[in-house]
Amino acid sequence: DSGVTQTPKHLITATGQRVTLRCSPRSGDLSVYWYQQSLDQGLQFLIQYYNGEERAKGNILERFSAQQFPDLHSELNLSSLELGDSALYFCASSAGTTGYTEAFFGQGTRLTVV
Amino acid sequence: ILNVEQSPQSLHVQEGDSTNFTCSFPSSNFYALHWYRWETAKSPEALFVMTLNGDEKKKGRISATLNTKEGYSYLYIKGSQPEDSATYLCALGPYNQGGKLIFGQGTELSVKP
Numbered sequence: 654d655s656g657v658t659q660t661p662k663h664l665i666t667a668t669g670q671r672v673t674l675r676c677s678p679r680s681g682d683l684s685v686y687w688y689q690q691s692l693d694q695g696l697q698f699l700i701q702y703y704n705g706e707e708r709a710k711g712n713i714l715e716r717f718s719a720q721q722f723p724d725l726h727s728e729l730n731l732s733s734l735e736l737g738d739s740a741l742y743f744c745a746s747s748a749g750t751t752g753y754t755e756a757f758f759g760q761g762t763r764l765t766v767v
Numbered sequence: 768i769l770n771v772e773q774s775p776q777s778l779h780v781q782e783g784d785s786t787n788f789t790c791s792f793p794s795s796n797f798y799a800l801h802w803y804r805w806e807t808a809k810s811p812e813a814l815f816v817m818t819l820n821g822d823e824k825k826k827g828r829i830s831a832t833l834n835t836k837e838g839y840s841y842l843y844i845k846g847s848q849p850e851d852s853a854t855y856l857c858a859l860g861p862y863n864q865g866g867k868l869i870f871g872q873g874t875e876l877s878v879k880p
Binding site for chain 2: 655657684686688695696697698701703708709711743747749750751752753754755756757758759760761
């Protein structure tokens with residue numbers, strides 16, 4: 654158990670809908686990351702928050718947004734969903750904010766858009 | 768665009784075989800190199816974080832080396848066991864991009880008893 658909790662584990666929704674994925678980081682970790690794994694793609698970095706502030710951004714679609722709350726949990730909001738948004742979404746957390754900090758991954762949320 | 772390449776894509780070995788995988792990355796943007804082990808239906812688990820040229824890390828039967836000048840890292844598994852079956856991911860932590868990791872596609876290892 655990595656200590657990172659993601660909910661829900663599975664989500665099935667229709668095109669055009671909006672969903673929220675939730676992540677609770679390991680106790681004490683200030684950084685939260687979101688990654689997407691689509692079919693035949695490697696893990697793609699979406700966004701990083703550090704202590705409530707956006708720290709780094711990847712190729713995150715404008716329809717997607719994230720935030721980190723004062724209690725350090727994070728939410729990833731996906732709106733106007735398309736079939737291509739079906740993927741495994743991972744949250745990870747780390748104590749630090751740089752690329753040499755070990756990141757711990759949650760078990761992921763499997764999103765299916767129908 | 769920074770790209771991380773892993774080879775081979777998949778590997779099938781017999782129990783007891785030793786094996787190794789390669790991870791290639793652009794050396795100009797290097798800050799750190801991570802190796803992860805990812806079993807089906809579980810979360811990726813960190814094996815090593817390497818930052819210095821010539822670094823060698825070891826955890827049990829698994830070890831890794833790093834060459835930042837030429838942009839590659841090797842992961843070695845000595846005496847593979849069926850429980851080593853997993854996808855092994857490497858990820859580049861690029862310089863000055865926060866904690867962002869750029870992952871390779873992974874090497875899928877299958878160890879037959």
